[in-house]
Amino acid sequence: MSLLSVKDLHVRLPTGQGVVHAVNGLDLEIEPGTTVGLIGESGCGKSTLGKAILRLVPSAEGSIELDGEEITHLGAEALRAIRPKVQMIFQDNGSALNPRHTIGKSIGQPLRLAGWSAKDTRRRVEELLALVGLPADAYGRYPNAFSGGQRQRIGIARAIALNPRLIVCDEPVSALDVSVRAQVINLLGDLQRDLQMSYLFISHDLSVVEHIADRVVVMYLGRIVEQGARESFWSAPRHPYTRALLAAAPATDPDATKAIDKPVLQGELPSNLNLPQGCFFQGRCPLVEPRCREAAPQLRPAEGGNLVACHLVPDVGEAQTGAPVQLALTESL
Amino acid sequence: MTLAEPALIEARGLSTAVRTAAGETPIVLSLDLSIGRGETVAIVGESGCGKSLAALSMIRLLPKGQARVTGGEVRLDGRDILRLREREMNALRGRDIALISQDPMSALNPLMTIGAQLYEAISAHAALPREALRERALELMRLVRIPDPETRLGEYPHRLSGGMCQRIVIAMAIAGHPRLLIADEPTTALDVTIQAQVLQLLQRLKEETGMALLIVTHDFGVVAEMADRVAVMYAGRIIEEGPVREIFRAPRHPYTQGLLALTRRAPAGERLPEIPGVVPSYADRPPGCAFAGRCDRALDICRTTAPARRIVGRRHEVECWFDGEASA
Numbered sequence: 089m090s091l092l093s094v095k096d097l098h099v100r101l102p103t104g105q106g107v108v109h110a111v112n113g114l115d116l117e118i119e120p121g122t123t124v125g126l127i128g129e130s131g132c133g134k135s136t137l138g139k140a141i142l143r144l145v146p147s148a149e150g151s152i153e154l155d156g157e158e159i160t161h162l163g164a165e166a167l168r169a170i171r172p173k174v175q176m177i178f179q180d181n182g183s184a185l186n187p188r189h190t191i192g193k194s195i196g197q198p199l200r201l202a203g204w205s206a207k208d209t210r211r212r213v214e215e216l217l218a219l220v221g222l223p224a225d226a227y228g229r230y231p232n233a234f235s236g237g238q239r240q241r242i243g244i245a246r247a248i249a250l251n252p253r254l255i256v257c258d259e260p261v262s263a264l265d266v267s268v269r270a271q272v273i274n275l276l277g278d279l280q281r282d283l284q285m286s287y288l289f290i291s292h293d294l295s296v297v298e299h300i301a302d303r304v305v306v307m308y309l310g311r312i313v314e315q316g317a318r319e320s321f322w323s324a325p326r327h328p329y330t331r332a333l334l335a336a337a338p339a340t341d342p343d344a345t346k347a348i349d350k351p352v353l354q355g356e357l358p359s360n361l362n363l364p365q366g367c368f369f370q371g372r373c374p375l376v377e378p379r380c381r382e383a384a385p386q387l388r389p390a391e392g393g394n395l396v397a398c399h400l401v402p403d404v405g406e407a408q409t410g411a412p413v414q415l416a417l418t419e420s421l
Numbered sequence: 422m423t424l425a426e427p428a429l430i431e432a433r434g435l436s437t438a439v440r441t442a443a444g445e446t447p448i449v450l451s452l453d454l455s456i457g458r459g460e461t462v463a464i465v466g467e468s469g470c471g472k473s474l475a476a477l478s479m480i481r482l483l484p485k486g487q488a489r490v491t492g493g494e495v496r497l498d499g500r501d502i503l504r505l506r507e508r509e510m511n512a513l514r515g516r517d518i519a520l521i522s523q524d525p526m527s528a529l530n531p532l533m534t535i536g537a538q539l540y541e542a543i544s545a546h547a548a549l550p551r552e553a554l555r556e557r558a559l560e561l562m563r564l565v566r567i568p569d570p571e572t573r574l575g576e577y578p579h580r581l582s583g584g585m586c587q588r589i590v591i592a593m594a595i596a597g598h599p600r601l602l603i604a605d606e607p608t609t610a611l612d613v614t615i616q617a618q619v620l621q622l623l624q625r626l627k628e629e630t631g632m633a634l635l636i637v638t639h640d641f642g643v644v645a646e647m648a649d650r651v652a653v654m655y656a657g658r659i660i661e662e663g664p665v666r667e668i669f670r671a672p673r674h675p676y677t678q679g680l681l682a683l684t685r686r687a688p689a690g691e692r693l694p695e696i697p698g699v700v701p702s703y704a705d706r707p708p709g710c711a712f713a714g715r716c717d718r719a720l721d722i723c724r725t726t727a728p729a730r731r732i733v734g735r736r737h738e739v740e741c742w743f744d745g746e747a748s749a
Contacts, residue, residue: 115668129612130612147622188462236520264466264642265468266467266679266683267679267683267695267696268695270694270695270696273693274692274693277692292612294613295686298689299686299689299693332614335617336613337613337617338616338617338620338642338646339645339684340642340645340647340684340685341645341669342640342645342665342669346620346624346646346647347620348621348624348625348626352617352621353614353617353618356584356585356614
């Protein structure tokens with residue numbers, strides 16, 4: 089059974105300019121102990137999805153099930169009981185820490201809120217500091233005494249304090265230098281192996297996602313346009329947007345093709361105040377056809393193993409038989 | 422460094438310090454760097470290594486009262502621009518050297534229309550009648566591929582996305598036909614798709630105008646994409662410098678090797694290669710090589726004596742006592 093099961097989720101956020109359609113009918117499953125990588129351009133709704141799962145923003149439609157329990161509309165009291173199971177790590181953990189609280193107090197806060205005694209809390213915090221590779225004397229010091237990488241370790245310690253089943257990691261290493269980034273990624277990997285947690289890993293950094301994610305999900309304007317297991321996703325991306333996204337990543341080799349000679353995806357993510365008709369990507373898609381402007385494509389299994397929402401990508405088997413083959417969505421979803 | 426033809430700009434022994442509560446802290450330590458005509462050079466390094474301050478020192482745009490050049494020279498066409506009067510320097514900015522910074526939003530005035538800001542940038546170099554000014558502004562906007570430029574002229578920056586703002590900033594920077602464009606982390610705040618658009622734009626502009634580029638970045642991907650030559654900075658010094666292909670193929674400094682290993686894909690499930698520890702603060706900087714504390718090959722001499730610059734290949738230089746060639 090999935091640890092997290094999101095079905096047909098819609099999130100709409102009222103703003104001064106109108107209603108932002110941040111998440112628009114999205115299904116997502118996360119298995120226990122695995123990492124789902126969530127990629128897409130800024131404004132595609134990936135952070136909002138993370139917040140909706142944590143119930144930090146309300147969902148307009150659809151359902152969120154955590155560990156078999158429907159949490160979409162839980163009241164404050166029932167929600168408090170769920171909180172320990174799902175936690176979040178932010179991009180800038182420095183600003184998520186109270187500058188007037190010692191590190192020990194910050195990490196211990198969720199434990200105290202959960203009813204732990206002062207003595208047990210102290211012992212657990214010391215254990216957590218060791219677990220995330222911070223010195224024991226960090227306990228009595230304040231956030232400003234720590235570097236960005238260390239503050240990220242503090243955030244991780246706080247997030248894992250109550251043994252969560254799922255952590256939403258929102259760009260956890262984007263603000264860090266490359267040399268420190270690897271340290272934090274390795275720490276997250278070690279903790280997952282030891283504590284059997286699941287991660288929803290939100291990032292715009294494709295190389296980090298490629299390293300850490302068992303499954304990859306691509307979002308565009310609040311919908312999933314493609315998703316697949318690590319084995320198929322990177323080798324057989326099918327959606328024109330996924331292909332453009334992967335092609336846009338700068339080369340790691342000076343002899344590779346330069347941007348000037350590459351077809352670079354033009355335009356920008358359209359406004360989510362007024363959603364386009366049909367396929368959301370049609371306005372920037374180099375392969376757009378009239379049917380793309382009429383009906384929104386659904387996620388379907390494609391050759392290679394990914395699920396793809398694109399009219400132009402043939403169904404599995406279509407190429408061989410010449411006719412569309414209807415396939416039930418497999419359980420591996 | 423010997424060049425077949427004289428460099429467009431050459432910094433020698435350039436040192437810059439920032440003012441802190443405790444006095445002046447040296448950040449850039451005797452930096453040597455030259456850029457040829459039409460060449461693209463990248464300074465790459467982690468935050469705090471001094472790469473941005475080094476670039477700002479070369480165009481004398483250090484934040485007043487917070488940082489100052491403490492030594493060295495910067496020669497443009499053989500003339501030391503650090504000794505120019507402010508008025509002479511102003512005439513040179515935009516015409517000879519222009520700068521685009523990391524945060525395009527803060528580089529634009531939110532209370533002025535895009536058009537007014539472009540007119541200002543153009544007028545700084547040429548007195549044009551109103552109609553010609555508008556034509557030149559539209560030409561610049563087309564050059565940086567702004568869709569629907571006529572409409573954009575009358576709009577304010579907040580109507581534009583980060584990527585579009587960066588294009589406007591680039592248009593303003595190239596208004597005076599600079600021979601050198603300094604780009605300080607030009608794509609750091611942008612999405613990967615928009616980054617590819619901006620890098621493509623910079624490459625095209627370079628081909629069309631023949632200007633030289635100095636790119637300051639923390640991203641070896643941007644280096645691979647853009648640079649002819651790369652200078653790796655660590656704790657205020659260029660610790661390795663060379664042609665980009667050679668640096669990627671055979672990096673000599675353990676720090677360069679570590680950074681490059683981090684940019685390559687590690688097989689899934691395996692631990693990423695780490696560089697242990699963090700960049701030492703100025704106060705903790707050891708007397709010898711600044712990287713010694715994080716280097717797994719450090720010898721005794723590394724901790725006591727700073728390594729001198731050695732030539733290890735054609736235009737490839739490194740500051741490291743370690744003599745063996747190792748593949749990253």
